[in-house]
Amino acid sequence: MRSRLTTRLHAFLERHFPEKRLFLRSDTETRFIRLKSETQLVAWAGATALVAWTIIATAILLMDSIGSGNFRAQAERDQMIYENRLNALSAERDNRAEEAVAAQERFSSALEQISMMQSELLRSEDQRRELETGLEVVQATLRNTMREREDARDQLALMADDPNGTAAATLSAEANSTVDLLATALAETAAERDSIASDARFALDHAAETELELRLLQEKNDEIFRQLEEAMLVSVEPLDDMFRAAGMNPDNLLAQVRRGYSGQGGPLTPLQFSTRGGAPDPDAARANGILSSMDRINLYRIAAERAPFDTPVKAAFRFTSGFGQRWGRLHAGTDFAAPIGTPIYATADGVVTSAGWSSGYGRLIKIQHEFGIETRYAHLNSMRVSVGQRVSRGQRIGDMGNSGRSTGPHLHYEIRVGGTPVNPMTYIRAGQDVF
Template sequence: MRSRLTQRIHAKLEKHLPEKRLFLRSDTETRFIRLKSETQLVAWIGSIAVVAWTIIATAILLMDSIGAGNFRAQAQRDQMIYEQRLNALSAERDARAAEAVAAQERFSSALAQISIMQSELLNTEDQRRELETGLDVVQETLRDVMHEREAAEDQIAALSATDGGQTAEAISEEAGGTVDLLASALAQTAAERDQIAEDARFALDHAAETELELRLLQEKNDEIFRQLEEAMLVSVEPLDKMFRNAGLNPESLLSAVRRGYSGSGGPLAPIAFSTKGGGPDPDAGRANAILDRMDRINLYRIAAERAPFDIPVKANFRFTSGFGQRWGRLHAGTDFAGPIGTPIYATADGVVTSAGWSSGYGRLIKIQHEFGIETRYAHLNSMRVSVGQRVSRGQRIGDMGNSGRSTGPHLHYEVRVGGTPVNPMTYIRAGQDVF
């Protein structure tokens, strides 16, 4: 039964693929190779499979290349938008800081004017009290003089009866001169009292106007402080989130940066407003809080330059393998495929600790960064740095290649923390959310 089925299949194949012979002739003899129908069928199927696989593989490569280009372009657009946003926030922060300094100067000037006005008002009040006291003394003296005048008139009347009119007239003229002198002094004292009272009313009115201006200035200061606080909050939160997403402790990083930048000058000096022995000034507290956040942003910027938040390949590339288990072994990095000679850049500031051949890695560069972080760049075609050289983030350190144990031109990129490999994409994605 099986032989009959085989014969039927062979007969059908003979109709479409008849047996062929391939002759090989030489000078002395002629040989041939017989191509059966089954052999021809297998050859056709193999050829069709190879052509189909080639078409599918080419389509996959094209789609991956297009997708990688779109991803890179979108990442660059997002980075440009965020940089523009940071620049706008920085400009607004500087403008608000300048307004705050100008408002504080106006506030201090107003306080000085109020202090002067209060001093003048106190001096005017003292002068008024002295003049009132002097006026009371003059009035008392005038009353005494009036009594003496009445007594003198009585004496004049008595003397007129005895001694005649000449002595009385002399005494009357002397008393009249004394009264005129006292009346003139009294009028002058009253005029000075009225002038002091007028000056006091003017000082009170001017003080009320100054207090109104001071209140308006305080409200403007509150608005400026509020906008500065909001700008600081918007600037600090993404940076704090970037470090936390990368698995780093922001407080520990900032403490390490402070220790490295603790020379002369130090952080921003706190603002102190004079309160003349009073309690803490709330404006000084808010201003110092803003200065602390500005100092925190500066420390974040320094720390970000020293942690590998950048991407090592900036030209067109394709992700070919990620971090994790591969064929039963840990693939300790991320692979970026591209043409040979594609520039490779340092992802953070650091020092080159190794630059040479390393078995399966091929040409390998190791860079030691701050906070116990190390990055590795493997399978390079050429290296542009040497051991001990200090590099900066974005500096070109080599060219993509196919050295070592590699199936094609690509960069094998690793990030190690304390010697333990971690997923590089954690740092790259965290940096793309900010830079």
């Protein structure tokens, strides 16, 4: 049975792949190589597989290249949109902060005016009370005088029989003079009392108007503070998520940046308003909260420049190998494939600690960044920096090449935290979500 199957298979191969001989002739002899049907089948299958693999690989590379180009263009558009949005928010935040400070100054001035008016009102009230007290004394004196005048009249009637009449005339003249003096003083006191009462009513009406203006101003301040607080929340949360996505603690990171801060602008100083011995001003507390968020954004900006959230290759490229185990060994970085000479850029501010040949890495550049982070750029064709040089994020440091143990032109990019390799795509994706 097996022999018949083999015979039929051989006959089938003979029909499609007849045995051939390849003659090799020299000056002295002639030799030939016999190509059996089975050998021709194997050669034909190998050639077919090679052609199919070439077609498939070319198609994959073309699709990968097109997809990478579209992804990078979309990322650049998203980055531009977010930067424009962040700039607009920053401008609006500055305007709102200026309006808040101006409103706070107007509010403080209005409070001072109200305080002065209240003091003036209290003084007027005291004067009114003093005049009322004086008026009561004058009235009591007038009543006594009136009684004395009546007594004097009675005495005058008793003295009517006085033949000379001198004593009665003198007493009547003194009584009339006293009454006129008291009446004049009473009239002046009553006029002054009416004037003080009118001033007090005006002060109360003006105080009510000022209180209404202050309430409207407070409502406007609340709306301004609310918009500023929402803008700060929208700006700070994506930055918090970016650093957490990279495995970094935002609070510890900001504390470290604040301790080593030496740039322009500096942390924002909290506002200080006089409370006149009373409770803390809630508006000042809200304004200081907004300033604290602005300070946090400023520190995040500094930290983002010093951490490798950028990509080392800006031109068109394709990912050829990611971070992880490969052929039983740890591939400690991410590979970016592109033509030789493609520019390579620093992904964060730092200092070059190594720039030279390094065994399997070929031409290698190492950059030390803040927070114990180091980046490595391997297999370079040329290097444009030297050891000890300080570089900035986005600065060109070399060109892509094929040096060292490499199978083609590409960049081997590593990120190490405390000497331990981490996945570079964690930082790159975190940065793309924000920038």
